Amino acid sequence: xxxxxxxxxxxxxxxxxxxxxxxxxxxxxxxxxxxxxxxxxxxxxxxxxxxxxxxxxxxxxxxxxxxxxxxxxxxxxxxxxxxxxxxxxxxxxxxxxxxxxxxxxxxxxxxxxxxxxxxxxxxxxxxxxxxxxxxxxxxxxxxxxxxxxxxxxxxxxxxxxxxxxxxxxxxxxxxxxxxxxxxxxxxxxxxxxxxxxxxx
Amino acid sequence: xxxxxxxxxxxxxxxxxxxxxxxxxxxxxxxxxxxxxxxxxxxxxxxxxxxxxxxxxxxxxxxxxxxxxxxxxxxxxxxxxxxxxxxxxxxxxxxxxxxxxxxxxxxxxxxxxxxxxxxxxxxxxxxxxxxxxxxxxxxxxxxxxxxxxxxxxxxxxxxxxxxxxxxxxxxxxxxxxxxxxxxxxxxxxxxxxxxxxxxxxxxxxxxxxxxxxxxxxxxxxxxxxxxxxxx
Numbered sequence: 001x002x003x004x005x006x007x008x009x010x011x012x013x014x015x016x017x018x019x020x021x022x023x024x025x026x027x028x029x030x031x032x033x034x035x036x037x038x039x040x041x042x043x044x045x046x047x048x049x050x051x052x053x054x055x056x057x058x059x060x061x062x063x064x065x066x067x068x069x070x071x072x073x074x075x076x077x078x079x080x081x082x083x084x085x086x087x088x089x090x091x092x093x094x095x096x097x098x099x100x101x102x103x104x105x106x107x108x109x110x111x112x113x114x115x116x117x118x119x120x121x122x123x124x125x126x127x128x129x130x131x132x133x134x135x136x137x138x139x140x141x142x143x144x145x146x147x148x149x150x151x152x153x154x155x156x157x158x159x160x161x162x163x164x165x166x167x168x169x170x171x172x173x174x175x176x177x178x179x180x181x182x183x184x185x186x187x188x189x190x191x192x193x194x195x196x197x198x199x200x
Numbered sequence: 201x202x203x204x205x206x207x208x209x210x211x212x213x214x215x216x217x218x219x220x221x222x223x224x225x226x227x228x229x230x231x232x233x234x235x236x237x238x239x240x241x242x243x244x245x246x247x248x249x250x251x252x253x254x255x256x257x258x259x260x261x262x263x264x265x266x267x268x269x270x271x272x273x274x275x276x277x278x279x280x281x282x283x284x285x286x287x288x289x290x291x292x293x294x295x296x297x298x299x300x301x302x303x304x305x306x307x308x309x310x311x312x313x314x315x316x317x318x319x320x321x322x323x324x325x326x327x328x329x330x331x332x333x334x335x336x337x338x339x340x341x342x343x344x345x346x347x348x349x350x351x352x353x354x355x356x357x358x359x360x361x362x363x364x365x366x367x368x369x370x371x372x373x374x375x376x377x378x379x380x381x382x383x384x385x386x387x388x389x390x391x392x393x394x395x396x397x398x399x400x401x402x403x404x405x406x407x408x409x410x411x412x413x414x415x416x417x418x419x420x421x422x423x424x425x426x427x428x429x430x431x
Binding site: 052178187190191 | 321326377
């Protein structure tokens with residue numbers, strides 16, 4: 001099972017940045033999209049645009065005004081931050097970070113730190129098992145969606161709140177990796193949840 | 201893996217293409233044909249009246265596959281030339297690539313149950329229509345706006361940030377089709393369907409790269425131009 005994460009690396013040294021990128025890409029079980037940030041001017045905008053789950057930043061990056069101002073400015077309050085320590089650094093400075101990477105960390109150490117930090121984002125095994133198949137209720141909702149019903153109509157038909165319908169739809173999209181109604185239509189026809197004449 | 205590193209105009213065009221075969225599409229979108237022999241990139245560009253700097257900027261941008269923001273766009277970049285490139289890419293997707301995939305796809309799925317074939321075709325046609333809308337907006341609104349900007353005429357009601365905000369990822373839905381075929385296609389194994397799948401993989405990447413050029417080269421270049429006109 002692969003977990004998708006976006007990780008931003010803010011580090012002025014190309015060698016260190018690319019080196020860390022290479023290490024992260026070797027980690028098994030993680031599917032990581034890397035956003036490279038090589039100067040402070042582009043940091044805020046990159047974070048706003050890509051909304052990474054994790055920021056790995058060199059605390060002595062020139063022009064860096066501190067963790068809090070980054071978190072305030074990027075509209076991503078939940079972002080996790082790891083300090084990338086490349087030189088002797090005041091421990092006081094590292095305290096606000098969720099964790100730290102050192103230049104001599106082994107791949108296993110890095111992996112453990114990531115797993116610990118991103119634990120909430122990684123679905124546990126029980127959830128993985130059920131991730132494959134839809135529940136009966138979810139199948140009913142797929143059927144309604146491909147018939148062109150609105151969330152309101154589905155809620156009325158199945159005696160649910162629209163809020164619950166929306167939650168179900170989000171779970172369906174996550175399980176199947178299908179987000180559009182026309183994609184769900186193919187799924188529903190292939191799995192015989194509906195017949196063509198029901199949806200035309 | 202493709203060779204990393206910046207290409208220069210003294211590098212051979214054939215080396216560029218052999219080391220990074222998707223660049224054959226870039227070349228063609230700039231209007232350069234195959235058969236350039238041993239000539240270097242600069243010579244081939246000049247011979248075809250293509251702006252070398254713009255060509256190299258796009259090539260290096262794509263080859264280096266930078267995920268971050270480009271802050272140092274080369275001053276020599278020609279926006280006219282970039283628009284020609286983007287326009288030709290639109291033409292390629294809408295008038296060649298997607299219709300070509302559709303023909304192959306329809307052929308490949310003819311053995312599967314008719315209702316499944318029907319909804320797959322419906323999905324693909326819906327997707328094509330979305331791409332069409334997405335690209336027509338650029339052709340009808342964004343490019344004319346930029347062409348006027350280049351003449352020094354600023355539209356008080358439009359700016360490139362409007363485009364930047366509404367510009368969505370056009371490859372998302374073809375990714376979905378790929379996932380559906382891989383996970384749920386009910387028919388038999390077929391060479392043709394696998395070939396369609398390969399086409400979809402490469403089109404997905406090509407569309408993502410195209411959007412990337414628009415978001416990270418084109419938009420920043422226009423932002424700079426707007427700033428220059430306002431000052």
